[in-house]
Amino acid sequence: MNPPVNLSTKPIGLQNVGATCYMNAVLQCLFHVKNLTNELFQYQYFPFMKFALSYMDVITQLSNNSIKVAVPLCFKNVISVNPLFRGIQANDSKDLILYFFENIENELTLKNYICQNPKYMNRIKSIKNVENQQLMNIINVFENSHKSVISDLFYGFKSNSIECLTCHQKLLNYQIFNIIIFPIEIIYNSFHDKTPYKSQTEIGRRNYYTTSNNSYGNFYNGYNNFGNDKYKTNIGYSSGFGQKKVTIYECFDNEISDTDFNGDNQVFCNRCKKMTDSLGKNKIYSSPHVLVLILDRGKGNKFDCDVEFYETIDIKKYVESQNCPVKYNLIGVITHLGESSMSGHFIADCKHFDGKWYTFNDSIVSGPYSSYQKHGTPYILFYQNSEL
Ligand SMILES: [Zn+2]
Numbered sequence: 001m002n003p004p005v006n007l008s009t010k011p012i013g014l015q016n017v018g019a020t021c022y023m024n025a026v027l028q029c030l031f032h033v034k035n036l037t038n039e040l041f042q043y044q045y046f047p048f049m050k051f052a053l054s055y056m057d058v059i060t061q062l063s064n065n066s067i068k069v070a071v072p073l074c075f076k077n078v079i080s081v082n083p084l085f086r087g088i089q090a091n092d093s094k095d096l097i098l099y100f101f102e103n104i105e106n107e108l109t110l111k112n113y114i115c116q117n118p119k120y121m122n123r124i125k126s127i128k129n130v131e132n133q134q135l136m137n138i139i140n141v142f143e144n145s146h147k148s149v150i151s152d153l154f155y156g157f158k159s160n161s162i163e164c165l166t167c168h169q170k171l172l173n174y175q176i177f178n179i180i181i182f183p184i185e186i187i188y189n190s191f192h193d194k195t196p197y198k199s200q201t202e203i204g205r206r207n208y209y210t211t212s213n214n215s216y217g218n219f220y221n222g223y224n225n226f227g228n229d230k231y232k233t234n235i236g237y238s239s240g241f242g243q244k245k246v247t248i249y250e251c252f253d254n255e256i257s258d259t260d261f262n263g264d265n266q267v268f269c270n271r272c273k274k275m276t277d278s279l280g281k282n283k284i285y286s287s288p289h290v291l292v293l294i295l296d297r298g299k300g301n302k303f304d305c306d307v308e309f310y311e312t313i314d315i316k317k318y319v320e321s322q323n324c325p326v327k328y329n330l331i332g333v334i335t336h337l338g339e340s341s342m343s344g345h346f347i348a349d350c351k352h353f354d355g356k357w358y359t360f361n362d363s364i365v366s367g368p369y370s371s372y373q374k375h376g377t378p379y380i381l382f383y384q385n386s387e388l
Pocket residue numbers: 164165166167168169269270271272273276
């Protein structure tokens with residue numbers, strides 16, 4: 001086993017190796033997740049683990065005090081097997097994060113890596129008062145097939161249910177998540193636009209109207225598909241940032257909002273055998289140690305809306321389980337510079353291991369700063385459990 005990674009290293013930039021700013025920003029943020037870096041650094045690798053080895057090369061360079069800039073060429077070559085990351089077209093940091101999770105996890109679990117972190121085991125086992133067998137089945141399958149430092153740090157559980165208000169049949173679905181996508185335009189419209197809404201509980205219970213047909217299938221798939229064009233409304237595009245604003249807590253409000261399916265939006269109930277008024281509930285069951293939040297402003301011209309977020313957040317009221325992280329510290333921000341999501345430039349701001357903030361613009365590192373310096377449009381936020 002390798003010794004722990006050298007966390008007293010000074011911050012080092014990453015050379016742009018051909019339109020790789022989106023990749024460099026992701027690599028800086030992942031490197032600054034201390035537990036991930038430490039675990040992967042000490043891991044025993046095998047030659048078939050090409051993806052993990054190429055990432056290990058990045059970690060090794062970024063923790064080497066004797067070099068001025070790291071060159072992520074090996075990593076770039078490995079991800080280039082995927083057409084998404086080939087060539088010099090504008091790429092998306094979000095896609096790379098998902099690709100990273102999938103590939104690292106596949107390679108680690110292929111070797112039947114058993115996660116030794118007792119915190120993770122306790123967290124899973126402490127989920128009590130399960131309403132039904134479904135959640136336990138999912139957790140069992142998950143435990144047996146996905147055990148790795150990735151699941152340990154980045155995976156949480158969501159639930160969504162839909163209840164027929166005539167016969168009260170309730171259908172429930174649980175999902176594992178490793179990122180949360182906040183559709184900023186929909187969130188802005190449901191909180192600040194003229195869209196009718198009523199607040200019935202502390203967390204807000206709203207009607208929101210989209211152009212989609214509200215069927216059960218759409219509802220189920222709704223978590224990560226709100227950025228789709230079919231959900232887009234025709235709201236005008238304001239000229240300057242700061243005119244529209246949502247807060248990060250409004251984003252979480254939206255994530256767990258109830259949805260009334262009535263009027264033209266009734267749902268087919270297979271017990272009543274007809275369209276009925278129904279109530280949909282989205283919930284976060286348990287939250288991960290590292291929250292990756294995507295502030296999705298849509299494809300093409302970005303939805304012009306500021307998102308207010310904080311260096312520490314507490315999401316207790318949004319999470320059902322009593323035994324998972326709820327207090328988080330901001331440790332990384334990926335910012336997209338440019339008007340359109342199809343072009344522009346990505347930079348990262350990270351809280352380094354010395355407790356100071358630095359801005360990573362490819363090979364250029366600026367700082368230290370005592371707090372996060374906001375610039376441009378924050379796109380991806382990395383929050384870490386404050387007790388880690
Ligand atoms: Zn029914």
